[in-house]
């Protein structure tokens with residue numbers, strides 16, 4: 001970003017400063033942890049989250065007194081920078097931040113006072129549990145239920161593929177209550193929920209699991225406002241992922257540029273071969289297009305305009321393009337690209353889930369088609 005004068009003119013002083021401080025802090029405090037945490041499968045803990053909290057990575061979007069009311073386009077600079085450096089931390093932080101946003105938007109004053117300060121400070125990790133074994137792309141097919149029992153709600157059902165399931169202090173869970181889909185906010189210290197861990201391909205320092213809601217009892221006051229299916233709640237996650245993919249792909253591209261200039265074969269730098277330059281051109285095209293898609297979606301969000309179409313375009317394009325860029329980066333690094341030494345194979349494993357989570361690529365193709373034509377080709381009304 002900083003290398004390109006065009007985009008630099010699009011970046012105001014507050015974004016420039018935030019990017020600079022984020023990059024410095026992440027380099028100094030976070031980069032030294034990455035390899036060891038990932039190698040040992042050590043989960044991101046509160047200590048790590050507390051280090052990035054002062055940047056506003058967990059609550060920067062929230063209004064005072066909890067946050068700095070950052071514009072989306074400024075906040076997403078942090079997600080992009082996290083995407084550059086550590087996929088696991090990006091996913092833990094973005095999930096926690098999105099739960100904080102939901103509580104700020106749909107919570108009562110009491111819920112805000114209780115949950116937001118520790119979430120914003122990095123003292124709490126959060127999870128958002130919507131997906132179920134029979135309700136993935138078909139988001140409105142969820143079956144988990146809340147039944148009223150006096151002043152309590154009794155939850156039943158299973159939530160699966162939940163990021164941070166095993167480490168969360170706060171869980172926001174989607175359930176059916178009466179006829180509506182409602183969100184419930186639960187303190188896991190007060191209401192322990194059994195978790196079945198799920199092993200996965202990447203993001204080795206973030207946990208994924210299944211929440212078993214087998215008669216879990218929560219107070220009725222755990223309900224959030226009745227706007228669980230508001231499309232605007234979906235946009236944040238999608239555009240955040242578009243920025244995360246951009247950060248990771250651009251870092252891989254810059255690493256590749258350095259590599260092909262230094263690495264010599266046949267007595268010449270790799271950079272001097274035409275086929276290598278063609279690869280670099282393809283990568284640069286992709287990264288620049290990624291920035292356009294991400295920035296445009298954030299711009300719409302900042303203006304308070306509907307951004308469903310722009311969010312899906314950014315999410316679809318950037319996640320697919322990032323995988324392609326990182327695959328090319330691995331190829332240009334030869335055998336070293338496949339080793340754990342360069343970090344490219346980790347980027348590839350970490351990026352792979354981004355074309356699936358927050359709506360698969362095909363679901364986003366269908367959302368784009370729906371937004372363009374007004375005709376919904378997704379089988380149900382669910383669009384995530």
Ligand SMILES: Cc1cc2nc3c(=O)[nH]c(=O)nc-3n(C[C@H](O)[C@H](O)[C@H](O)COP(=O)(O)OP(=O)(O)OC[C@H]3O[C@@H](n4cnc5c(N)ncnc54)[C@H](O)[C@@H]3O)c2cc1C
Pocket residue numbers: 095127128129130131135136137138160161162163164200208353356357358359360361362363366377378379380384
């Ligand atoms: C690492 C990771 C983290 C996640 N974190 C969370 C989380 O924190 N919280 C949460 O609630 N969920 C989370 N998820 C779940 C994620 O949102 C779902 O995996 C995703 O929405 C897809 O649902 P599914 O896995 O059931 O796939 P399915 O819906 O079964 O889809 C399978 C395939 O069928 C295709 N398909 C489905 N319907 C259609 C259609 N109408 N037309 C064309 N093709 C279709 C899909 O595109 C896909 O290719 C996570 C997933 C992963 C992998």
